Amino acid sequence: MVRLAVACAGTWAAALASRSSASVQAAPGPTPDIPQPQTPSHEAFIERAFEMRRRAVGAGDQSYGAIIVKENRVVGLGPSRVVTNGDPTAHAEMEAIRDAARRLGSRDLSGCVMYSTSRPCRMCEAAAYWANVSRLHHGQSGTDAGPPRYGGC
Numbered sequence: 434m435v436r437l438a439v440a441c442a443g444t445w446a447a448a449l450a451s452r453s454s455a456s457v458q459a460a461p462g463p464t465p466d467i468p469q470p471q472t473p474s475h476e477a478f479i480e481r482a483f484e485m486r487r488r489a490v491g492a493g494d495q496s497y498g499a500i501i502v503k504e505n506r507v508v509g510l511g512p513s514r515v516v517t518n519g520d521p522t523a524h525a526e527m528e529a530i531r532d533a534a535r536r537l538g539s540r541d542l543s544g545c546v547m548y549s550t551s552r553p554c555r556m557c558e559a560a561a562y563w564a565n566v567s568r569l570h571h572g573q574s575g576t577d578a579g580p581p582r583y584g585g586c
C-alpha cells in the first residue's frame with residue numbers, strides 16, 4: 434500500500450512537472466495560428482462566426498458558431514462542440530470564450546467583442562459577463578446586443 438502511494442506520488446509529480454513545462458512553452462502572445470480576415474470589419478467578423486457554424490455542421494454538430502475579436506483581430510474560435518465533445522456546455526460561445534482565454538493567457542477578456550450566429554443563451558451570456566467581454570453581436574446582420582448581462586435576456 435505504501436509502495437503504491439509512493440509510485441502514485443512519483444507519477445503525479447512527473448505529471449505536474451510536464452504540465453508546468455508545457456505551460457511555459459505555451460506563452461500568451463499573438464495568435465499566428467488564426468488566419469485573420471484580409472480586411473477586418475464587422476461584416477468579416479460576422480462571416481467568420483458563420484464559418485464556425487459551417488465547421489460545426491461539417492463535424493456533425495449543432496449549427497452554431499461564434500468568435501471573439503480583440504482590437505480587430507480574431508483571438509478565439511468557437512464551433513459548437515456539444516455533440517462532438519459530448520459536452521452539453523460546449524456551446525459555440527463557450528468554446529470561443531475558452532479558446533480566446535487560452536490563447537490570450539487570461540481569463541479577463543476586457544475589450545473583446547463576441548460575434549455569434551445566434552443570440553447567446555443565458556449560460557453563454559453569463560459566461561461572457563464573467564469573462565468581461567465588452568459587447569455581443571449576433572445573427573447575419575450582427576445585431577448589437579450591448580454588453581453581456583448576468584442572467585441576461
Ligand SMILES: [Zn+2]
Pocket residue numbers: 524525526527553554555556557558
Ligand atoms: Zn449557449
